[in-house]
Amino acid sequence: MENLTAENSLRLIAETIERSRNAIAKNSGKPIILWGALVTITSFIIWALWTKTGTPMWNLLWFAMTAIGGVCTHFIIRKQEKVPENEIKRIMGKIWQWFGIFSTGFYALIWIAALILHAKGASTILNVNLTLIITLMMGLCGAISGAVMKMKAITLSATLATAFSVLLILLVPDGSPVQILSFAILGVFALIIPGIIFQKKNTK
Secondary structure (H helix, E strand, O other): OHHHHHHHHHHHHHHHHHHHHHHHHHHHHHHHHHHHHHHHHHHHHHHHHHHHHOOHHHHHHHHHHHHHHHHHHHHHHHOOOOOOOOHHHHHHHHHHHHHHHHHHHHHHHHHHHHHHHHHOOOOOOOOOOHHHHHHHHHHHHHHHHHHHOOOHHHHHHHHHHHHHHHHHHHHOOOOOHHHHHHHHHHHHHHHHHHHHHHHHHHHO
8 A cells, every 4th residue: 555655646746747847838938939039130130240340249239139038028928827836947947047147147257357457457368259158058058958848859959059059160260250140050949949849739
């Protein structure tokens, strides 16, 4: 009887976790597709403006994209069915929360280091490939998200997208605006396609 109770408990836990995954998939499709579209479009806009003007300052448009995405996501989520708090939802949220913190923090640290060097009169130029680092972090978060959701297609898509993005970055000259197109690859294959997979799972 004790074994039967233990088996029932394990089955109940497994069913609860699976329901959590399904609930997250149900509500994640549209927001992920939105962010994928924003990342892809923004990367093309920055690439075009950077190529035309020769200045990388257009990368500041990423902050505008983040603000727009945040507002749009708020309205999308508000119209969706509320998903009860659960461990899977918490893990997924933390993955992308820390991606945002690390990406923004690393960008800020580069500026702080540059300002300190400038104040000290140093002639050293910081040579940090921020695009490569953020690409790797974004791809890793996408692959982990797929693993947490037990969706091999998403993990594979994010992994391949990261590989092609990194290859693009390594093949073009350092500092070239073409490198920014790596985010377009990630936007399509690590965000839009997984979002579509979530949407299809939702309609089943």
